Each structure stands twice: as structure tokens, then as C-alpha cells.
Amino acid sequence: MLSLKKIFLVFLKIGSFSFGGVYSMVAFFERELVDKRKWITQDEFVESFAIGQMTPGPPIVNTGICIGYKLRKLGGALAATVGQAFTGTVLAILLAAFYLYMKDNLLLQAVMKGVAAAVVGLLASIVYKMFVRLVTDYRSAALAVAAFLALDIFKLNPIGILLAAGALGLVLYRRA
Amino acid sequence: MVLLKLAALLFLANALTIGGGYAMIPMLQQEFVDHYHWLSNKEFLDAIAIGQVTPGPLTVMNAFMGFKVGGLVGALVAMFASYLPCVIIVTLVTKYYLRYKELWAVRAGFAGIKPAVVGLLIAVLIFLSQGSLINQTTKGIAVISFALLTFTKIDPSLIIIGSGILGALLF
Structure with a gap:
């Protein structure tokens, strides 16, 4: 069974290096999880993507949560969520602080x-x-x-x- | 109290984000800008830009807005509230996928909501453009950005960074 730490780290990588919207993120997911690590099969990936599309919430976020859940149930879903959101959130907070500080610049x-x-x-x-x-x-x-x-x-x-x-x-x- | 409202709004908006990540924009614009005046229209556009240039999903723009509303705690509350409905819904759906897939009500409800999102986004777009397309230069940037994103595969982050540089040079 995959450790939560490994799930977190892969989603951290996905969340840190996928720029440019949904489609580049989907490609990144597929490369990392299906091709490189073989954690899930192509079919499981397609199903996860479909679930992401047909559930309320941002589809790409939901696809990640679904894959995490398939890997390690609720713990995996949470590890995937935190990993995926981590870098963007930290950067957004830093940019927000900078933005408010420099507002009059x-x-x-x-x-x-x-x-x-x-x-x-x-x-x-x-x-x-x-x-x-x-x-x-x-x-x-x-x-x-x-x-x-x-x-x-x-x-x-x-x-x-x-x-x-x-x-x-x-x-x-x-x-x- | 403000943080509680922030959390409730983001929870609701994310639970109703149907038809793509941008579906939350009209709801958030209405509540954060029009109703509670936590952000100006310009700051809201800047939040979208931040969500777009940072890696990962657009959802991180909520951390930016949360920070504006309540500092570091506000940002963390915003992210928690944004992801919570997704985690609850997706884990349940993944568990009961085969039954969920057959629910006609989900399909029909979504089929109704998705085109409505398009209508809402058009209205919001008109509204946001009034405050930000103020002269020929800004209009030109918007048209070029639209054309590049619609007809080429260029990364949107690059367009936003490029237009920032253009802004620095032109204004």
C-alpha cells in the first residue's frame, strides 16, 4: 500500500509544476500517475476524470481527490488535496501580502x-x-x-x- | 464573524461550481465585491490573475481573497472551506460511483446549470470589463489576450505575465 507521504509528495509535485489551466494539469496527472508510477491504470484515470467532471466543485481539484481516494481512501483523498493546493496557496498568500503592502506603488x-x-x-x-x-x-x-x-x-x-x-x-x- | 461568513460563502460557491472552475466566478464576484465589499472589482480581477499565474488550480485565488479579508487565518479558512465540499462530495461519489452515474436527476440538474453558468459569466464579464477596459491600450491588451487564448495553445500564465510587463511599459 502506498504511504500517505508518497501520495502527498506526488500531488505536491503536480500542484507545483502544472501551470496554465486545466488541460496541462490533466496531462501532468496522467504522466505522473499512469505512465511513470503506474499507481493507477489508464481506465481508472479516465474514470477519475469523469467523476471530476460530473461532481460539483472545480473538476481538476475533484479529479485529484478522486485519485487520492482510490489510492488510500479518505486519508489518500486528504493527502492529495493538501499536496495539490500547497504551493499555489503559499504563493497566493505571499503575493497577497506583497500586493497589499505595495498597493500604492x-x-x-x-x-x-x-x-x-x-x-x-x-x-x-x-x-x-x-x-x-x-x-x-x-x-x-x-x-x-x-x-x-x-x-x-x-x-x-x-x-x-x-x-x-x-x-x-x-x-x-x-x-x- | 467575518471569517464564518467567508467560510460559508466559499463552501456554498464551491459546492455549486458546476461546468468548470470558472463557474465560481459569478457567485464570488456577487458576494465578495457587490454584497460585502471585501474587494473592489479591480482587486477581484487581480485575484483571478493570481489564481492563474500560480501553479495548481484556480481555486488558490480564494487564498488571495481570504488573505485580503482576514490575513493569514483568512487565507487558510478560505482554502479549507473551498476544498471541504469537494472532499466530502467526491469521496462519497467515488464510493457509490456506479449508482451515482445512473442518477438521472444529477445529469438533468447539471444539464440545466451548465448553460446558466455561461449566461452568468457573460454578465460578469461585461461588468468587469467596464472597470478595467478604460482606454485603447487596455482594450487592445484584452483583445490580444482573447485571440491568443482562443486560437493558440499558449500558456495563460505567460499571457498574464506578458501583459503585466506591457502594463509597466505603457502606463
Whole structure:
């Protein structure tokens, strides 16, 4: 049986060296866990990825938790979670401290102006890709438009909107 | 009290993150920026940038926001609250995967939520762009960043770092 320390260390590596969003992380997971260490089979990896996609929570986080659980039950899930989050969290805390300390620095403000503009472009690209993938028929288009109007015009709470969309999904996508 | 609210919000938002990591953005923007004013819109965009340039999942942006709200303890509470629902849900689902897979209600509910996330993100995007695309240069950076990410396989971290350098040179 794998030790929790080993699970933690591999996920620490995955969490420390996977930049650039979901797909590079998935590739990294696969290389480290399936190809290199053979801790899980290709099929188990595909199933873990599927579970990550069909459970609430960030899919990549959930994929890691699922693999950890398959390796060593709850302890493995926790070791994978902490390992995966560790480096990013430490860096985010350091950057937050630096950011708040340097808040009035003109150079940092200039840098962040450029960064904020790029993040808008990044979000737009993600929304565009999600739109193409998810808005595929009149039902999904109606749900997207309704959610947009509910937030943009009627200023309803997004949490409430999502719960309502889930309830509508039960009605619209019920199997006969 | 603030930390309790922070934890409850992040727990709920992560439990409702359906359709990709970005699904939490509209919920967090509403609660952290609009409702509680813990962050300005600009700081929220900066938090997303931090989540993107740091390795690992976007979720670490919650540590950044938690730090802003309650210092080091706030950051740790934020991370704990963000991961807790995921650990609970995923361990249960992995255990009962075969039964879960057959639940039509999960599939139908998700099918309803995913397109709604797209609609919410469009609204948030419009809102966030109003405060940050303030002149031709910022608009240009946004368009280039959109085009690079949509049509090439370039790493988003590089685009954010590059635009930071551009910002330093241009503003």
C-alpha cells in the first residue's frame, strides 16, 4: 500500500509544476500517475476524470481527490488535496501580502492595469469556449439567456440563479 | 464573524461550481465585491490573475481573497472551506460511483446549470470589463489576450505575465 507521504509528495509535485489551466494539469496527472508510477491504470484515470467532471466543485481539484481516494481512501483523498493546493496557496498568500503592502506603488498599479485587461480577455476566451461547448440547443440557449438576464437586468443572486437553473434542468431534461 | 461568513460563502460557491472552475466566478464576484465589499472589482480581477499565474488550480485565488479579508487565518479558512465540499462530495461519489452515474436527476440538474453558468459569466464579464477596459491600450491588451487564448495553445500564465510587463511599459 502506498504511504500517505508518497501520495502527498506526488500531488505536491503536480500542484507545483502544472501551470496554465486545466488541460496541462490533466496531462501532468496522467504522466505522473499512469505512465511513470503506474499507481493507477489508464481506465481508472479516465474514470477519475469523469467523476471530476460530473461532481460539483472545480473538476481538476475533484479529479485529484478522486485519485487520492482510490489510492488510500479518505486519508489518500486528504493527502492529495493538501499536496495539490500547497504551493499555489503559499504563493497566493505571499503575493497577497506583497500586493497589499505595495498597493500604492505606481509601478505595481501599472502592471496590474495590464494584467486586469488580460484577465478580461482570458475570461472572454473561456466563456466563448464554454458557450460553443454547452449552448447547443434551444433549451440550453434559453437557460443561458435567462441566467444572463436574471443577473444583468434583474440583479438576482447568482447562487439562487444556479439553484433555479438546476431545478429547471430537472424539468427540461427529464427522461420520458 | 467575518471569517464564518467567508467560510460559508466559499463552501456554498464551491459546492455549486458546476461546468468548470470558472463557474465560481459569478457567485464570488456577487458576494465578495457587490454584497460585502471585501474587494473592489479591480482587486477581484487581480485575484483571478493570481489564481492563474500560480501553479495548481484556480481555486488558490480564494487564498488571495481570504488573505485580503482576514490575513493569514483568512487565507487558510478560505482554502479549507473551498476544498471541504469537494472532499466530502467526491469521496462519497467515488464510493457509490456506479449508482451515482445512473442518477438521472444529477445529469438533468447539471444539464440545466451548465448553460446558466455561461449566461452568468457573460454578465460578469461585461461588468468587469467596464472597470478595467478604460482606454485603447487596455482594450487592445484584452483583445490580444482573447485571440491568443482562443486560437493558440499558449500558456495563460505567460499571457498574464506578458501583459503585466506591457502594463509597466505603457502606463
